[in-house]
Amino acid sequence: MSAPKQNTGEELKHGLVVYLAGQIHDDWRDQLRKKAGERGLPIIFKGPQENHDRSDDIGELIKGKQPNPVYRDHAASEFNNLRTRIWMQKADVVIALFGEKYRQWNTAMDASTAIALNKPLILVRPESLHHPLKELSQRAQVVVETPDQALDALAYVLED
Amino acid sequence: MSAPKQNTGEELKHGLVVYLAGQIHDDWRDQLRKKAGERGLPIIFKGPQENHDRSDDIGELIKGKQPNPVYRDHAASEFNNLRTRIWMQKADVVIALFGEKYRQWNTAMDASTAIALNKPLILVRPESLHHPLKELSQRAQVVVETPDQALDALAYVLED
Amino acid sequence: MSAPKQNTGEELKHGLVVYLAGQIHDDWRDQLRKKAGERGLPIIFKGPQENHDRSDDIGELIKGKQPNPVYRDHAASEFNNLRTRIWMQKADVVIALFGEKYRQWNTAMDASTAIALNKPLILVRPESLHHPLKELSQRAQVVVETPDQALDALAYVLED
Amino acid sequence: MSAPKQNTGEELKHGLVVYLAGQIHDDWRDQLRKKAGERGLPIIFKGPQENHDRSDDIGELIKGKQPNPVYRDHAASEFNNLRTRIWMQKADVVIALFGEKYRQWNTAMDASTAIALNKPLILVRPESLHHPLKELSQRAQVVVETPDQALDALAYVLED
Amino acid sequence: MSAPKQNTGEELKHGLVVYLAGQIHDDWRDQLRKKAGERGLPIIFKGPQENHDRSDDIGELIKGKQPNPVYRDHAASEFNNLRTRIWMQKADVVIALFGEKYRQWNTAMDASTAIALNKPLILVRPESLHHPLKELSQRAQVVVETPDQALDALAYVLED
Amino acid sequence: MSAPKQNTGEELKHGLVVYLAGQIHDDWRDQLRKKAGERGLPIIFKGPQENHDRSDDIGELIKGKQPNPVYRDHAASEFNNLRTRIWMQKADVVIALFGEKYRQWNTAMDASTAIALNKPLILVRPESLHHPLKELSQRAQVVVETPDQALDALAYVLED
Amino acid sequence: MSAPKQNTGEELKHGLVVYLAGQIHDDWRDQLRKKAGERGLPIIFKGPQENHDRSDDIGELIKGKQPNPVYRDHAASEFNNLRTRIWMQKADVVIALFGEKYRQWNTAMDASTAIALNKPLILVRPESLHHPLKELSQRAQVVVETPDQALDALAYVLED
């Protein structure tokens, strides 16, 4: 049995950095990381803070108590947007996952930013959402229904 | 009584083109156009197709019957996105209006595109939406609660 | 009967400049100009030299006899590309028409340039060509089968 | 006898990433990879999916059966374009090979995209195609007749 | 005596839009406008809100009372930055005036933004400030000591 | 005899702004303006200061006596570069004329800037200069030997 | 006890390059470097020359004696700006520290350049400076009061 292949500089030239936009209420990102590892795909996944409470609290944790909920949210967003901007700038591809729950305006924001920055976007959404997402879908590079299909797309890109 | 002032090339150099993103279920754009006219502001407003049925049907109206609802929506989006891309490219400023109803992913898409293209964004939303819109708000140039306040902002830009 | 409406600076702010890429073997551009005029659409159409012989001869007409056919073609292309680059830079939208005849690599070149420059592309092609054009079609903003449908798309953009 | 030189990060700074656009009906890319290896050139070659059937089927393989041939092609192009966009963005140079057979609109698309993105383009074509390719040739950085000459060009760039 | 020359569209093609960055505590902008008029220069001058109190109050005037002075300032800046971004995007040239008084970080911000956006910058400062402004001066297109010299520079640009 | 055609906003949409780079020791620019007028071409020509002494003296005329010839030249260049940058940014096309005399590094600078800014360049040079100008020529859009041929090129662009 | 982790190419893909703009009169940069090391953050910090005398003298050290203090400063700025431009272009994030002392126009220049280049800016300033910095603050990605808070922000970005 061979040892796990180490990522060298050389391999990274052949590999991809992928930003994972979408809800942070379940472990879909870890699932994707695990499956990519099992398939031996040279991908580095980045994304937002996945601890939801920490994501909401981070503004006051760093800057201290704010005068009201609007400014508490404003402070948190300074740090969440800092994180998103940095990793999205380094990404080769963006995957955006939409689901039935939540308003998901952050996801729409990240997906649209990818399009406007000319980063290829893989949009993942259940078919039930096709109507409200029709304009965003038409501008995405790829539209699929599950994260596994998004991984299939990346594997296709990485095939020799 | 003076005649209505005509927009000449000279005046347009001093004027603004504004794209109005947001829902198309009431007449907020006409209200804004009317008030801008009453205040004598040299602004040309552009925006999406405001007839909701026409916006949904336009794909099949031009391209003919599509094989299923997903592709019907895809066809409609070709034309709606064509319209949005053209006028947004000509816009000096983008106003994006969010309300309590609908998912409004189009509005989030247009707002984020404005930010990514470095077009100043005026975000209009009721305070009740501050939490789900916190990341988008933090990146907007201006955040207000009513279209009238957005018009106040434009009037401030246009003051001598 | 009212006089023909003159294009003023004001109207051009509401109007479009459209580049017409594609074969120069029939009068499809004149047809389009005529129909746009009949529908009262404020559009300025630009495009390549439509006199085919002049397009092939222009290099030697200006620069003099070249040493062989390859350099004769090279000289002609200097002037044809000059024309295309200038008008495409001024265009808001590009229409590219593909037909059954000819290799049409110029058309593919202009269409792809529009995409890469982030100018919305309307691709016109008979359905019989869908397979060889599939990658270009997937990146176009709009895909239709006739120039009339392309004009419908522009009319939709220009509707109040 | 010394061991084959390994590509380190240092060497890659001196090396090139090259995208190989063109037909996928013979093994010209493997030939080029082999010859570059024999000449010891530090080049990483990338390109489209070279298995023609897989390239046509990939849309339905990942997204499932589509309602008709146009949409089957559209689905395949989502993934083929994803692959092309990612590797072309990483490329320092693009080589585009044209031959006598096929319409090769993909090749023209990739070649034109390289020009518009300011990536140097090496165009390879038999002299018999000079006339229909004259505009594209005039905008390429280098025009040659065989892949071996394209490799000579890269070797010249890499000479001390 | 001839009538004052009207700016037509034609003349504006030959004219300039100039953004005037700097302090708003005296009437240097009006002086400049007046002198440009007297010299018949086809220049449109734009700039920040020149009423200092209005500039500080505008946030609360439009958005209502804010919870503390930091957020009061934040709100005002939303509108002041909106104004600056819009007019600076339309400007052909930026003049930035520094004086002995005030911290003038806004002026430094506008001057640096002009440089980064590749808009030619005319820096106006008394020689006494040369040391603290040395890095900004070295990157400006022109450095002079008085607004009159800045106008001389624009007149030189506009000479036949 | 018809009255001279006035340039309206409408016509300017169809017209061109051309920057004329090159030596300022004879009246080639006036010749070109005159011939363009005679041919009825809707072109606005811009260029550097054509009074050679004024071009060399302008730094000290505006900024006062400088401490040595290097700084005298530096001061003059602030204003000459201001002029060039402004008009070149507004230009649709750049014509650069090289002759046998002078070093003409300004001309090479303007020509190269046009290429790097993706403005089409028309290079005019006697055939005797082909060797030292070979790299610049290969990157120009058009290479001709006389200003009249450059005007022929513009006339070709403007043909219906 | 494990050996200190070495930065490999792989880790740098996960790490950040940060430019530290601000005064060079105390050792705040070294403090930040030390604390980042203690927290194990994979960050490379770059910044201006921190030896104040060397920063002022560098122009004459390399170019020789200049004719007066203005040109002495000009010469020094050539080299200081060279350094800033190179490292800022490589930076993923810019931290700009403002304090009570000095005019700090360099700091404002670097902070504004970061914004205009779309590099996320972390602005550090005591609350006492909120009024004169209000426009710059409103455009920063993050505003905090101490360098330690800036480091907290970077640590948040780097959390798994």
Next chain:
Amino acid sequence: MSAPKQNTGEELKHGLVVYLAGQIHDDWRDQLRKKAGERGLPIIFKGPQENHDRSDDIGELIKGKQPNPVYRDHAASEFNNLRTRIWMQKADVVIALFGEKYRQWNTAMDASTAIALNKPLILVRPESLHHPLKELSQRAQVVVETPDQALDALAYVLED
């Protein structure tokens, strides 16, 4: 005595890639490489083909005999420009050396391209050339008289 330090990926993050534009008639580039090595500066130098005959012949060597000297030069320039474009795109800084001999339009072209691409330019020229180079000098980031001073500038950038 320690072994010579190897350049790792980590070090390259701290190092620079420098393009050396200028004449190829003596060994100034090798001198610079040698001195940089002696000073331990982590710099990779790239530049044009330094074998003058090979540079002139390369077009016909790869493409075969051309019909006349102009086309022979044109062919050579395809490959020389390919080389320059590739390495200049990878460079962090450009050094351009002007001397008394030759027309050096290539050098002016490379220097101006660096400015237009926002790459910092170090211009090296004897003081005797200050007048014909005044406009180029005023736009350079640094102007010095010898390659050694250019190396001092790079060493200053690389100081801790």
